[in-house]
Amino acid sequence: MRSPLLSPRWLGIHLVALLVVLVCATGTSWQFVRAFEPDREVITNPVEDLASARPVEDLLEPGAYMHPDSFANQAVEATGRYDTAEQLLVPRVVDGVLGHDVILPLVTADGSAVTVNRGWAEEGQDVPEAPGGEVTVTGWLLPPVGAEGVVPVEVTEGQVERIAASVLVQEWDHPLYEGYVTLPGQDPATDSLVPVPPPEPPTEVEVNWRSLSYTVQWAMFGVSAVVFWIILMRRELAEARSRRERASDGEEQEGQPAVAGS
Structure with a gap:
């Protein structure tokens, strides 16, 4: 029997869930890098x-x-x-x-x-x-x-x-x-002198607490989305199983012979 999680409606839900997880993972990674980058705001050449x-x-x-x-x-x-x-x-x-x-x-x-x-x-x-x-x-x-x-x-x-x-x-x-x-x-x-080399970008790291808090928020939102996705799938599977069981019980009752009255 075809899984109910492969219906067109559920395929759309899967796609949305994957997009949400991807966005959350990207946001988490970006904010984490910003939280622990060198103390200069923008490192350039x-x-x-x-x-x-x-x-x-x-x-x-x-x-x-x-x-x-x-x-x-x-x-x-x-x-x-x-x-x-x-x-x-x-x-x-x-x-x-x-x-x-x-x-x-x-x-x-x-x-x-x-x-x-x-x-x-x-x-x-x-x-x-x-x-x-x-x-x-x-x-x-x-x-x-x-x-x-x-x-x-x-x-x-x-x-x-x-x-x-x-x-x-x-x-x-x-x-x-x-x-x-x-x-x-x-x-x-x-002219004819040896130029002093350009300064190296700073290597010391200063924690950006705001970006670190955003990192935690993005991660929590992503985990929540995955948990909610799993709950929806488990609920859908449980309801599908319940429908099959009810249908099976109904078929069994219809197949039983009628008992003649005395």
């Missing part, structure tokens, strides 16, 4: 971020504290003139080779300055002069380099031990933005 770079003055004010977890690694842009006379070198070893990061202030229209890391040069390498005139630079904003973990080195005239506004204010006569900007390889200021 750092190079692609440059196309939507924000003016640095929209994020910070000169002299204001920059929390390392606030705007670090964001793409920013700034317009001004390089103060080439204030260029400094910061010792840094790359792959066992001693060299220097080349930094200088980009002085904006209001007299404040953004620290720009042009790139890395090997020890003894000639560093070309930075572009003159007004320029607009686009790069990645990095937090100042803290003193912790920095190996003390003997610096000479024209060098500083690390890139930090607290150190550079003693060298440059400009109000400084906290942090510094690294440039992509296509920027003219990186």
Whole structure:
């Protein structure tokens, strides 16, 4: 006998149930990923971020504290003139080779300055002069380099031990933005220098409790839909079995011979 669960009506119910389960599973998976993704809301390609770079003055004010977890690694842009006379070198070893990061202030229209890391040069390498005139630079904003973990080195005239506004204010006569900007390889200021690699996306995970609660809700709704689907099928099968039993009892009663009266 054909199962009642294969009737056209039930085939439609099965299809709807499967769609509901699929939607719930998708919603659960999506919200779970959002709940445990890195603490940046949208992880994108750092190079692609440059196309939507924000003016640095929209994020910070000169002299204001920059929390390392606030705007670090964001793409920013700034317009001004390089103060080439204030260029400094910061010792840094790359792959066992001693060299220097080349930094200088980009002085904006209001007299404040953004620290720009042009790139890395090997020890003894000639560093070309930075572009003159007004320029607009686009790069990645990095937090100042803290003193912790920095190996003390003997610096000479024209060098500083690390890139930090607290150190550079003693060298440059400009109000400084906290942090510094690294440039992509296509920027003219990186000419013949080794560009600082783009920042890696953050790897630390911060639980998004709202998304986690949505994950539980989607999962509960999906489980409820499956349970309701099973209950409906069990009820339908029970009713079909009851109808067959009643029909069988009726046939048996009709087939019994009539008892003659006395």
